[in-house]
Amino acid sequence: MNIYMRELKSGIKSFLIWTISIGALVAICIFMYPEMEGMMGDVNDIFSSMGAFSAAFGMDRLGLGTLLGFYSVECGTMLTLGAALYAAMAGTAIVGKEEKGRTAEFLFAMPVSRRRVLSEKLGALMTEMVLFHIVNFLFSIVSIVAIGEEIPVKDLLLLHSSYLFMTIAVASLCFLLSVFNATANTGSGMGLALALYFINLMANISDKAKALSWVTPFSFTEGADIVLDGKLDGVRIILWMGLSIVAIASGFAYYSRKDLKS
Secondary structure (H helix, E strand, O other): OOHHHHHHHHOHHHHHHHHHHHHHHHHHHHHHHHHHHOOHHHHHHHHHOOOHHHHHOOOOOOOOOOHHHHHHHHHHHHHHHHHHHHHHHHHHHHHHHHHHOOOHHHHHOOOOOHHHHHHHHHHHHHHHHHHHHHHHHHHHHHHHHHOOOOOOHHHHHHHHHHHHHHHHHHHHHHHHHHHHOOOOOHHHHHHHHHHHHHHHHHHHHOHHHHHHHHHOHHHHHOHHHHHHHOOOOHHHHHHHHHHHHHHHHHHHHHHOOOOOOO
């Protein structure tokens, strides 16, 4: 039994819905840019002077007057939040659905080890996350070409790479949540993703809360930091990828000896 393919097929509907929906929103956002470009000077002055609100989204450092600034603030917000919610939903369901659906007894009675089952499920989950970002990256490229703007390839690759790393981190945490608590629903995972997102906003708004940026993977997806520095925050990414590995390893260790409900 090819569990990997079974998982991909079972998740294809939600994958298409989330991927196309977010991609369409990003495309619409990009198509709006030419109409708004002429007004961006005044809009940028307004937004950049809004204090905490501007800081929360990096608009105090990166203006909306350029395509890259507009993309990283407007489209980036949709991409990071949409990707995180999708990762949370998929990660929370990937293991727990077997016990909720009363199929665990059948699945684990097959001549495959629990480790193999988890490995193939996790492989399918990560494949979906990677494909989600590849498709949305293509949506962005095609939309930018359609409005006749020059494609900032390097910056887009850096931005989308950071979104992918963040998505992997969220999916890994929700995978662990699903392993430890089979009754956890998608709302729990999405709640965790939203909490991490708002922690990052708090860290951006208040200097006293800056330390909180280390406890959320959204901290290394800041468009202003990536565009202005021309590179990713390697330290935070390595930290969160390490935490993701720990979360996955902990999930494997616990599930290998867990009593399953059937």
